[in-house]
Amino acid sequence: MITSxxxxxxxxxxxxxxxxxxxxxxxxxxxxxxxxxxxxxxxxLNKATVSSLVADLMDRGMLREIGLTENRVGRPATMIVLDGAPFSAVGIEINVDYLTAVVIDLAGERLLSWRRFFPGTDAVADEAVSEVAGLARRVVNRMSREGRQVLGLAVAVPGLVDMRGAVRLAPNLGWTDVDLYGDLRRALREPEFPVEVENDANFAAMAEQRFGAFNGAQNLVYLTGEIGVGAGVVLDGRLRRGGRGYGGELGHVQIDPEGHSCRCGRVGCLEAVAGIGAVLDRAVASPTEIEPEIAQIVRLAHAGDRATLARLHRVARDLGRGVAILSNLLNPEVVILGGYYVPLAPFMLATVEEEVRLRTIAPDTGGLRIAASTLGHDAAALGAAGRVLDGVDSGRLPPSRVVPEPLPERA
Amino acid sequence: MITSxxxxxxxxxxxxxxxxxxxxxxxxxxxxxxxxxxxxxxxxLNKATVSSLVADLMDRGMLREIGLTENRVGRPATMIVLDGAPFSAVGIEINVDYLTAVVIDLAGERLLSWRRFFPGTDAVADEAVSEVAGLARRVVNRMSREGRQVLGLAVAVPGLVDMRGAVRLAPNLGWTDVDLYGDLRRALREPEFPVEVENDANFAAMAEQRFGAFNGAQNLVYLTGEIGVGAGVVLDGRLRRGGRGYGGELGHVQIDPEGHSCRCGRVGCLEAVAGIGAVLDRAVASPTEIEPEIAQIVRLAHAGDRATLARLHRVARDLGRGVAILSNLLNPEVVILGGYYVPLAPFMLATVEEEVRLRTIAPDTGGLRIAASTLGHDAAALGAAGRVLDGVDSGRLPPSRVVPEPLPERA
Structure with a gap:
């Protein structure tokens, strides 16, 4: 009996x-x-064990030999590499107005990137889940036609996701208690491969850790700069979700008791004072308006428009207050600003850094760097696909490759 | 070559x-x-491997046999238990006005608890380190005389400790850049056993996780309620210190931009608005005054004194704002209030809980419980000793049994 x-x-x-x-x-x-x-x-591990383990992984099609070494001391040895191509890891990101699918192979090479219109808040949850399942099915079928085994499917959601993959609250989608994991598995007819559902900031943080400019950083926080602001927290090399998986809600920490009301009903939340709504200086009704408006703000800032620069300075100061909480409490190596913070970063980063420096007690701001993401808007989908590889790397291995029965030859 | x-x-x-x-x-x-x-x-593990590993651990004196089982199906088997007694793990806590030493054996049983006067801020760092080393030497010699091998020494410090065990900043001790790890090792003449230096809140959190009322909790935060307020953050079963070890500084996160000045030079820090100074409603010059004053406040609160209850309510509300940051960002299972918060908890806990409930976005406050510590003021020293056992459990095994020569004590 294993007890706690x-x-x-x-x-x-x-x-x-x-x-x-x-x-x-x-x-x-x-x-x-x-x-x-x-x-x-x-x-x-001893050599006999290694030989047996390598043989097993070759049987599964995950490793292959590439011939003998040269250029080394001693007897030539057979070299081994990852056999990425026979496998695919599928990541899907749910956004308010679109779905993104990213597929990578076992080696992390990108096989596919799709973006599809998504009704978002206009659809009831059931229809939305059908849309997601439909996209997943099309991706999986594509992989099957290409002869690739699907290692798993992971789905990123802008909301609170519990440990069983149910979305407990996703304000921007209008979802409450949607069993996305269960619904997706049923819609995909209980597939062989594992399915996982996770908060979007969490997957984006994992994408940064695996593929981003600070890949390999063991202590990293990603902030989504969308309509909402969420944090994905990686500490000691791993995502930290808390007891029930609801960690990372920096967006609803009060930054300014005198600040704007937040859509969550509270006052002065980081999301309300330093999210995209604060950048646009108004409530955002429909997300489809945002992209051209942000482009316009970037143009005005480049042209030196005073009101625009003042507003960005104010937002950056409040964002810095939020990042300083991360800095004091978690001492990350890097905080990465994602989403719409990326185009705005040239006008905000210095203020954010200064605010964080003043507010952090650790010497040298604890070594913190603050940077804009280089992964673009599909960071969460990419992180979702990467998460599938993490599962494999942690021992969730696919079954041995099923070699099709030879077709009966004609008599 | 292992790369990142x-x-x-x-x-x-x-x-x-x-x-x-x-x-x-x-x-x-x-x-x-x-x-x-x-x-x-x-x-x-296979049976032959287990037999070999058990023999090795018995050779080291860490396991022993206790005879045959009865009451079980099949052949009787020789039962094995931990042999705690031949080993000791030493924890020392540095406070502003006293030093605490706690020693436990391999099984976690307490062997010794000492408290000694300590000059604290009145001493220069060199003298203070000599005092700590002197106490460590006396404890180690006591263990040697008892025939116990010392598994390690861990020292808790109220300040920022870097990854090499140097104290970068300990405002309440007046220390800046004290190489406590190096100084202690030299003072102990480079002992065989490992030495570790760590922030006090971090060790107290580990004590709670191993010995406290919520032992085994995988996501737990401990808040020291001393002159300073620090957080020890345990996520997924392990202490999380951040990139350079400076995490947990919730005490210097701004809670109220209109609040009191903090000794760190900032304004409205959690420590300034909800630390013991705020409870006493004045700057605390000497820590020796605190204990009777807190007792007096508890008496007044019990007697229903309105001004006292109002002040505790105000402090509890601000403490709740700090705990809500933890709740939103980390989703811990439990936040444990230590130090002087323990006697004050009956008058503060309900307000703290209500504030956290209102400010947390996760359903059901993410399952968070808030509780007063049951470990008393030597939680950090106990956690330090427990940390030595963690090191052993993680594979930092002592060499085969050697009882060391006594270290020379000062004449």
């Missing part, structure tokens, strides 16, 4: 074979091309 | 034997008494 731990547990008591398979897979992901002897030397 | 990971790594590429030794040690810690077959069945 009395203290931290650095490793779970999981099946050692699966752990070792994932150790080898991750090692090859990071160090390929490499030999079986390299793997044994660096992981501490 | 491109993605999260669920397990490090550490030596598998050490990992497996620590898996067995932790299993026995949680499930003793248990048999070798139990260990094999639950960990996935």
């Amino acid at each position: 731990a009395r203290g931290p547990r650095p490793a779970d008591f999981t099946d050692v074979r699966v752990t070792n398979l994932s150790v080898v897979l991750r090692f090859v992901r990071e160090h390929a091309p490499c030999s079986r002897a390299d793997i044994a030397a660096m992981t501490g | 990971a491109r993605g999260p790594r669920p397990a490090d590429f550490t030596d598998v034997r050490v990992t497996n030794l620590s898996v067995v040690l932790r299993f026995v810690r949680e499930h003793a008494p248990c048999s070798r077959a139990d260990i094999a069945a639950m960990t996935g």
